[in-house]
Amino acid sequence: MTTTENLIESLAADARPVRRLWPPFALAGTWLVGFLILAMILTLFTNAWPAMIVRLEGARFAFEIAATFATGITAIIAAFYLSLPDRSRLWLVLPLPTLLGWLGSNGYECYGNWVVYSRHELQWGDTSKCFVFIVGISIPMAVALYLVVRRARPLDASRVMMAGGLGIAALAATLLQFYHPFDVTFVDLAVHMLAVLVVVVAMTASGAGLSRFRPYLIPAKCLPSGSRNSGGF
């Protein structure tokens, strides 16, 4: 086993200049601006705005989509803050108020429509498309988030990915509203939430996997020969 003093000498010998990480708010802002640009291109290209503007006149829908979008934004910001070692874990709580607003609004809408439309709206065909939309849109967003977050080499990647997964799923659900021109039913709500849950769980699990594969993140030449360290970041 190498001694700590030898290790220090090896690390000091490897003291190359490093590019400091951007502040988390700037990173989150950049990522979100990228998402907004792509979302704008997609919604303008598919002519989804006119129907959306009409629907936004309803206060309940406006509140719901605002809460969904805010959940996405706050969760993405939380993910970037959580990726740094010296930031509080309480950042994980940041998206909770808007998440509750989103769920509450959806639940209220679903309750109303369940009573009014009954079995007419219980069609698996449409709801399965919602599931595929949320999960499908989340995959490239998850890759984009990973590419930005990985530079921070978070100590607890699962926590970062959990927040990131919630943010991505919420943003995907916001985007879904452009192509979901009717109020949600109980089945819709269940499928939307299942899709969000799938994304969050998959992202959290991938974060745990990233934590396990930490050793590849440290260049081999930085590891002193004979070092017993196997859990180095």
Added chain:
Amino acid sequence: MNDWRASNGGDEWSGLMARAQDGDAASYRLLLMAITPYLRAIAARHHRELRDAEDSVQEILLTVHAIRHTYDPGRPFKPWLVAIARRRVIDRLRAQGRRRARETFLTPEHETFAAPGTNLYEADFDARALTVAVAQLPDSQRKAVTMLKLEEKSLNEAAAATGMSVAALKVSTHRAVKNLRKLMGRTSENE
């Protein structure tokens, strides 16, 4: 610097880390040397074994090295360092817990490896059986095998000690080994 909470080197360390991020190896070395006792104090609070504490310190130093670009010189250095230290100590404690939960410590009774050197009890048993078998051999064969095989004397030394010729010693040894094979085989069959 036994009480790391009382230490006030944070501002100085912050400056050293900022210079280390710019590639100043001397500052970086100074910083790592300065924080090591501090890290040892943190690790010692959580590990009973000195070796485990030192391993934790090394893991913390490696992590500091790997993510030094995440430190913002505009923020205090110590919370950044302590967060890394705590995380690495917890990781090591968890890994130890998992390892201990699925491992059983070996006792002398568990020495069942293939290498003969580890099977000491068996070797002891074989030695006693051999001694009994050698005692049953005729006098000339017993002397020959004892001196040449067990005491590992040369043929000339054994000839001088017993007064037997070298040829007679070779014949006696050959017969002794054959008889011992029979005797030992019979013993193990009886068991």
